[in-house]
Amino acid sequence: MYDLLEPAKTIQTAVVLKAVHGDTDAKAWLYRQYSKAMFNICIRMTGSRSCAEDVLQDAFIQAFRQLTQLKDPDSFGGWLRRIVVNECIRHSKRSFYWNEWEPDQMEEIADEAGEWWTSLSMEMIHEQIKKLPEGCRQVFVLYVLEDFTHKDIAADLGISESTSKSQYQRARQLLKDRIGKQVATHG
Amino acid sequence: MDKLKQYLREHSSALDNDEPGENAWNNILRQTTPAPAPVRKLYTRWYAIAAAAVLVCLAGWQWIMLNDTAVTAAQPLAWDNKLLAPPQATVVKTVQHVEAVKQEKAVTTVPPDMTAVLGSFSRNYSRLVRLQEKAIRHTPVMAEAPDYFEDFRLMLRQMDNEEILIRKEMKKNGKEEVLLEQLITLYQQKLEVLKALQTEIGKLNGRTKEERQRTGTTGSYYLNI
Numbered sequence: 501m502y503d504l505l506e507p508a509k510t511i512q513t514a515v516v517l518k519a520v521h522g523d524t525d526a527k528a529w530l531y532r533q534y535s536k537a538m539f540n541i542c543i544r545m546t547g548s549r550s551c552a553e554d555v556l557q558d559a560f561i562q563a564f565r566q567l568t569q570l571k572d573p574d575s576f577g578g579w580l581r582r583i584v585v586n587e588c589i590r591h592s593k594r595s596f597y598w599n600e601w602e603p604d605q606m607e608e609i610a611d612e613a614g615e616w617w618t619s620l621s622m623e624m625i626h627e628q629i630k631k632l633p634e635g636c637r638q639v640f641v642l643y644v645l646e647d648f649t650h651k652d653i654a655a656d657l658g659i660s661e662s663t664s665k666s667q668y669q670r671a672r673q674l675l676k677d678r679i680g681k682q683v684a685t686h687g
Numbered sequence: 688m689d690k691l692k693q694y695l696r697e698h699s700s701a702l703d704n705d706e707p708g709e710n711a712w713n714n715i716l717r718q719t720t721p722a723p724a725p726v727r728k729l730y731t732r733w734y735a736i737a738a739a740a741v742l743v744c745l746a747g748w749q750w751i752m753l754n755d756t757a758v759t760a761a762q763p764l765a766w767d768n769k770l771l772a773p774p775q776a777t778v779v780k781t782v783q784h785v786e787a788v789k790q791e792k793a794v795t796t797v798p799p800d801m802t803a804v805l806g807s808f809s810r811n812y813s814r815l816v817r818l819q820e821k822a823i824r825h826t827p828v829m830a831e832a833p834d835y836f837e838d839f840r841l842m843l844r845q846m847d848n849e850e851i852l853i854r855k856e857m858k859k860n861g862k863e864e865v866l867l868e869q870l871i872t873l874y875q876q877k878l879e880v881l882k883a884l885q886t887e888i889g890k891l892n893g894r895t896k897e898e899r900q901r902t903g904t905t906g907s908y909y910l911n912i
Contacts, residue, residue, distance in 0.1 A: 524720065527716070527719065531715065535707055535711070535712070536703055536707075537703055540704070543705050548894070550890075550893040550894065551893075552705075552707075553708060554890050556707055556711055557711055557714050557715050557718075561718050564715070595894065615690060615691075617691055618694065622702050622704075623701075623704055625702065643692070644696065647696070
């Protein structure tokens with residue numbers, strides 16, 4: 501599968517090197533290549549368009565200012581993604597206070613036999629992810645889409661590992677319930 | 688890996704439906720592009736013109752003084768008799784003298800008074816800074832404690848102190864161009880800080896607005912800068 505985060509390596513290397521030297525067109529090229537993917541990470545993590553744009557801008561500004569620290573130009577995409585995720589986590593810590601859940605409050609949900617998500621459009625799933633409550637939304641995005649472990653999530657968000665797991669289960673249940681209602685209402 | 692996670696990761700690119708607004712790139716570009724160098728070349732050119740004009744005037748004056756002395760020494764009797772017209776050579780010299788004076792006046796008035804120009808710039812910048820400060824003082828801040836903006840306040844206070852020092856220097860040594868240029872640069876930096884502060888307030892208010900729609904909380908305060 502063509503990985504959108506890693507376009508043609510030789511062009512990217514040349515562009516990143518030009519951007520390091522302050523070339524505005526090179527920076528614009530990098531922005532056009534990665535802004536959409538990074539923006540969607542931000543909007544899923546923050547749940548709000550205006551916050552997502554703020555975090556996106558802060559992340560790109562930081563990336564362009566620290567570009568000289570990037571050792572391998574070909575890994576610009578992954579490097580930028582880490583900056584974006586870190587900025588999203590920083591933002592969530594500033595704007596949200598975690599209430600610790602009881603670890604056994606949400607039992608782990610076994611994989612449903614029906615796999616209710618396969619018949620849904622990704623657009624609908626994306627919309628419902630954005631509407632998840634603060635806390636469980638960040639855990640869901642970090643665990644599912646950014647492939648963090650519960651241990652890493654706990655360390656970065658300042659919560660316990662059991663809280664991370666229970667928040668993930670909560671997010672899954674909410675997604676299922678809400679999407680189910682939406683399908684029942686609108687078809 | 689649970690199946691939901693596996694499914695979503697396999698189709699993650701299809702989740703990317705949103706795009707940032709056009710202003711996002713403009714804001715990034717503005718903050719990562721270095722500020723243009725201050726306009727100094729213009730002053731250098733005017734200094735060169737002014738220096739050349741002064742040299743021309745000095746040379747012209749020297750030439751006139753030398754010739755006037757020669758004429759007066761050569762024709763004393765003719766000037767004493769008012770019924771006789773002055774000699775032709777003297778008339779020519781007098782006309783040349785008048786022309787030289789006219790030229791001197793024309794040359795000395797070509798370069799503008801840089802002190803007055805810079806003084807006018809600094810007054811306009813000062814007005815802009817006051818307007819921006821007033822705008823921020825009248826902007827309600829909906830979230831975060833006032834301490835959140837302490838860094839901005841410290842920076843502005845430092846700049847106020849620098850302005851006081853420059854003005855003291857001006858009182859002592861007069862409105863020198865170097866001091867006026869320093870003052871203008873300081874005002875430009877202050878405007879940048881005030882703009883950044885206003886942007887930060889705008890971002891916070893935007894975030895808080897959405898939160899308040901959910902929780903129904905109210906209340907705001909005003910920054911005293």
